[in-house]
Amino acid sequence: xxxxxxxxxxxxxxxxxxxxxxxxxxxxxxxxxxxxxxxxxxxxxxxxxxxxxxxxxxxxxxxxxxxxxxxxxxxxxxxxxxxxxxxxxxxxxxxxxxxxxxxxxxxxxxxxxxxxxxxxxxxxxxxxxxxxxxxxxxxxxxxxxxxxxxxxxxxxxxxxxxxxxxxxxxxxxxxxxxxxxxxxxxxxxxxxxxxxxxxxxxxxxxxxxxxxxxxxxxxxxxxxxxxxxxxxxxx
Amino acid sequence: xxxxxxxxxxxxxxxxxxxxxxxxxxxxxxxxxxxxxxxxxxxxxxxxxxxxxxxxxxxxxxxxxxxxxxxxxxxxxxxxxxxxxxxxxxxxxxxxxxxxxxxxxxxxxxxxxxxxxxxxxxxxxxxxxxxxxxxxxxxxxxxxxxxxxxxxxxxxxxxxxxxxxxxxxxxxxxxxxxxxxxxxxxxxxxxxxx
Amino acid sequence: xxxxxxxxxxxxxxxxxxxxxxxxxxxxxxxxxxxxxxxxxxxxxxxxxxxxxxxxxxxxxxxxxxxxxxxxxxxxxxxxxxxxxxxxxxxxxxxxxxxxxxxxxxxxxxxxxxxxxxxxxxxxxxxxxxxxxxxxxxxxxxxxxxxxxxxxxxxxxxxxxxxxxxxxxxxxxxxxxxxxxxxxxxxxxxxxxxxxxxxxxxxxxxxxxxxx
Numbered sequence: 193x194x195x196x197x198x199x200x201x202x203x204x205x206x207x208x209x210x211x212x213x214x215x216x217x218x219x220x221x222x223x224x225x226x227x228x229x230x231x232x233x234x235x236x237x238x239x240x241x242x243x244x245x246x247x248x249x250x251x252x253x254x255x256x257x258x259x260x261x262x263x264x265x266x267x268x269x270x271x272x273x274x275x276x277x278x279x280x281x282x283x284x285x286x287x288x289x290x291x292x293x294x295x296x297x298x299x300x301x302x303x304x305x306x307x308x309x310x311x312x313x314x315x316x317x318x319x320x321x322x323x324x325x326x327x328x329x330x331x332x333x334x335x336x337x338x339x340x341x342x343x344x345x346x347x348x349x350x351x352x353x354x355x356x357x358x359x360x361x362x363x364x365x366x367x368x369x370x371x372x373x374x375x376x377x378x379x380x381x382x383x384x385x386x387x388x389x390x391x392x393x394x395x396x397x398x399x400x401x402x403x404x405x406x407x408x409x410x411x412x413x414x415x416x417x418x419x420x421x422x423x424x425x426x427x
Numbered sequence: 428x429x430x431x432x433x434x435x436x437x438x439x440x441x442x443x444x445x446x447x448x449x450x451x452x453x454x455x456x457x458x459x460x461x462x463x464x465x466x467x468x469x470x471x472x473x474x475x476x477x478x479x480x481x482x483x484x485x486x487x488x489x490x491x492x493x494x495x496x497x498x499x500x501x502x503x504x505x506x507x508x509x510x511x512x513x514x515x516x517x518x519x520x521x522x523x524x525x526x527x528x529x530x531x532x533x534x535x536x537x538x539x540x541x542x543x544x545x546x547x548x549x550x551x552x553x554x555x556x557x558x559x560x561x562x563x564x565x566x567x568x569x570x571x572x573x574x575x576x577x578x579x580x581x582x583x584x585x586x587x588x589x590x591x592x593x594x595x596x597x598x599x600x601x602x603x604x605x606x607x608x609x610x611x612x613x614x615x616x617x618x619x620x621x
Numbered sequence: 622x623x624x625x626x627x628x629x630x631x632x633x634x635x636x637x638x639x640x641x642x643x644x645x646x647x648x649x650x651x652x653x654x655x656x657x658x659x660x661x662x663x664x665x666x667x668x669x670x671x672x673x674x675x676x677x678x679x680x681x682x683x684x685x686x687x688x689x690x691x692x693x694x695x696x697x698x699x700x701x702x703x704x705x706x707x708x709x710x711x712x713x714x715x716x717x718x719x720x721x722x723x724x725x726x727x728x729x730x731x732x733x734x735x736x737x738x739x740x741x742x743x744x745x746x747x748x749x750x751x752x753x754x755x756x757x758x759x760x761x762x763x764x765x766x767x768x769x770x771x772x773x774x775x776x777x778x779x780x781x782x783x784x785x786x787x788x789x790x791x792x793x794x795x796x797x798x799x800x801x802x803x804x805x806x807x808x809x810x811x812x813x814x815x816x817x818x819x820x821x822x823x824x825x826x827x828x829x830x831x832x833x
Contacts, residue, residue: 267829270479324787331784334774337439339479343829344770348784351763354822355788358815362791365798365811419440477703478833492709500700502707506638518630519708521623546699561704 217396238302255285263346275342433483461620495567552580631718752799
């Protein structure tokens with residue numbers, strides 16, 4: 193693992209460039225959202241939350257998907273590095289998932305006056321996923337480091353991805369019978385400018401997520417290299 | 428039969444086995460010695476297929492069905508009788524003429540009278556003998572024994588001595604031990620781990 | 622087919638162990654009845670059938686958890702799991718054998734829980750029974766695998782509910798829906814889908830849960 197990860201971690205790392213790029217994009221997105229995009233006739237300022245809430249949600253899904261992909265690679269190729277990559281992706285996904293819940297809750301309060309809405313399928317789905325992936329960390333940190341932990345984490349991450357569509361179906365079914373919809377929501381009709389702003393925000397959040405992912409990976413790999421060096425020097 | 432190059436095993440940051448090259452020809456009797464923590468158990472688990480190498484290569488020319496392993500634990504069901512345990516493994520290993528073979532092994536290792544006892548009721552020495560029966564049940568081509576003499580009583584040790592002498596030459600045997608003198612005369616190869 | 626023969630051997634072994642020890646199943650039976658009685662007191666008067674069905678499923682899920690926590694106990698105690706992994710048996714057969722035994726225990730559980738529920742709360746329809754049976758498949762499939770994961774963890778008994786409950790949510794939706802909805806077929810079909818997806822996933826991935 194030593195030499196290849198050194199190349200990946202220290203010298204010529206893309207992380208600083210990514211960080212600058214992501215910050216720049218987020219800045220542009222913020223500017224567009226608050227100064228350029230027209231205000232929604234019905235919901236006013238609170239509608240602006242959507243420019244963040246939806247991209248954050250999509251990014252969370254992407255992170256979980258990326259984590260599951262790396263998990264699959266780990267089980268197939270059996271290379272150590274995929275374990276860390278899968279873990280960091282799931283970690284980022286959970287952070288963005290928590291943000292999804294937070295922004296969703298704020299939007300619900302602003303639009304409907306309630307901090308939580310069971311009729312909002314996306315929110316409920318994220319709640320279930322959040323519970324699921326929180327357990328991922330509890331599981332991971334209660335197993336000793338090694339191939340066993342890597343394999344089990346990977347299998348669990350794959351279960352998570354399978355849970356997404358299944359949960360979504362379940363929530364749809366529940367909504368019809370167990371929790372009949374009380375609030376109807378008309379999706380925001382997006383004008384050209386709105387759509388453009390949305391896309392920019394999406395790209396910005398995705399770039400941010402990717403930058404954070406690479407940053408955390410870098411940090412963890414440097415930690416691990418440092419430890420290896422210490423061990424090599426002391427023995 | 429066994430071929431390893433730069434074989435290494437780590438658990439996270441802990442290194443359990445330092446890089447190792449090894450060649451074991453078919454029919455050899457390899458004795459592995461080393462202090463506690465030198466990696467004897469790890470090496471034997473790698474050979475048995477219970478763990479995968481972290482680095483390096485390991486080729487073992489037999490598949491799971493032709494390999495017998497004895498570890499530190501007996502690997503039996505405590506609430507099943509000695510006979511039931513062996514019958515279970517006999518089925519899983521698809522041992523031909525299962526009943527006869529089980530009976531023969533139980534008698535050979537002095538467990539016939541205790542065959543209806545639950546494993547939890549057996550003494551440590553008898554439990555180790557049961558584990559030996561389990562390891563030998565399917566007449567494996569490769570036997571991997573991790574400190575087999577440790578839990579055995581005097582009588583059991585004598586029985587194992589006899590069994591190992593019988594297997595020598597016709598099967599490949601890898602034994603790790605704290606007391607190399609016991610198996611010295613049988614050894615055709617030695618490996619000392621540091 | 623040796624795969625099925627191994628599954629049968631292993632399932633028989635689990636049934637024999639439980640019949641001999643008689644500790645897990647009686648505890649589960651008593652637990653589910655006690656839970657239903659607690660729910661009777663917890664529900665206010667005039668609560669409808671739908672609420673009662675919801676509580677039935679809570680009782681079933683938590684009782685299943687109780688049983689699953691001990692699913693791999695015999696393998697852990699004597700180290701037998703390694704013995705099984707050493708054998709030429711397909712690793713998925715180990716999972717399937719254990720799941721089959723758990724399925725039988727769950728059915729025994731339902732044979733007591735459903736009549737008790739009918740006695741304390743409301744009559745049980747055929748679609749509820751179908752839902753329970755389908756959900757049992759899902760519970761034993763993922764429960765057995767998750768219990769094996771939990772066995773590798775330091776916090777064994779604590780972690781199993783955390784792993785199991787999020788995955789059990791769709792099962793509860795399917796089960797309750799099958800019992801109370803006017804269109805139980807959709808919910809039963811959904812349960813079938815869940816079972817299919819997760820059984821395949823468990824079958825394919827169990828090997829990695831027990832390997833190093």
